[in-house]
Amino acid sequence: MPFGNGGVWHKAHIVRRIGDSFSERVYLENDSWKGERVISEETAFIMRKMLREVVENGTGKKAALQNKELCGKTGTTENYRDILFAGLTEDYVSSVWIGYDNGINSQALKDASSPEIWKNVFGNYADSVESDASFPECENVKISAYCAETGKQSAKRCPWGGRGYYKTDHPDTCKKTHPLPVIKVSSSPAPVTSEVTGTTVPVTPAVTEAAVPAAEPAA
Numbered sequence: 587m588p589f590g591n592g593g594v595w596h597k598a599h600i601v602r603r604i605g606d607s608f609s610e611r612v613y614l615e616n617d618s619w620k621g622e623r624v625i626s627e628e629t630a631f632i633m634r635k636m637l638r639e640v641v642e643n644g645t646g647k648k649a650a651l652q653n654k655e656l657c658g659k660t661g662t663t664e665n666y667r668d669i670l671f672a673g674l675t676e677d678y679v680s681s682v683w684i685g686y687d688n689g690i691n692s693q694a695l696k697d698a699s700s701p702e703i704w705k706n707v708f709g710n711y712a713d714s715v716e717s718d719a720s721f722p723e724c725e726n727v728k729i730s731a732y733c734a735e736t737g738k739q740s741a742k743r744c745p746w747g748g749r750g751y752y753k754t755d756h757p758d759t760c761k762k763t764h765p766l767p768v769i770k771v772s773s774s775p776a777p778v779t780s781e782v783t784g785t786t787v788p789v790t791p792a793v794t795e796a797a798v799p800a801a802e803p804a805a
């Protein structure tokens with residue numbers, strides 16, 4: 587939950603509000619609870635982006651929603667004894683667990699998709715909720731390419747590893763001196779027909795080696 591609201595934890599509760607027949611409030615869970623910071627704003631933001639990646643490009647694709655920015659995480663215990671999925675939208679955190687208390691029938695769980703089940707149980711509802719809730723942005727984190735070799739923020743010549751998130755006051759840039767990568771360029775000229783014999787002679791492709799500079803890291 588703190589990943590979706592800037593690192594602030596709110597006590598989980600089931601009953602949110604109780605009113606009487608005149609809609610007079612009798613009880614409201616959040617009356618006295620203001621929340622407590624448990625992780626930094628930056629860490630919460632980065633975690634949320636990583637959990638978003640799970641739904642966009644990872645194991646949680648089947649849970650993707652149309653209207654809401656869904657972040658999530660799948661889980662599997664050893665030998666498919668349990669499978670689970672936790673999903674986070676701007677409004678809710680919810681999760682499903684699927685399994686057998688005695689651990690039998692792991693094949694059934696192997697064939698099941700916890701993101702798909704989550705979507706059927708919670709997702710479609712979460713997707714239909716109208717609210718003005720939004721995930722907080724974080725100015726202290728910048729998005730930058732990371733070095734495939736060291737995992738640190740890319741400098742010049744670093745091999746491209748992917749998209750990374752970095753605290754602006756602690757960027758931890760790669761300091762390694764990478765050699766220029768060498769790539770092989772091959773070309774296949776058309777076979778040559780001999781004017782004397784009329785036979786066609788295949789030409790061995792020429793192979794040349796060239797040093798190319800690595801891609802510049804994204805700003």
Ligand SMILES: [Zn+2]
Binds near residue numbers: 734735740741744745
């Ligand atoms: Zn590097």
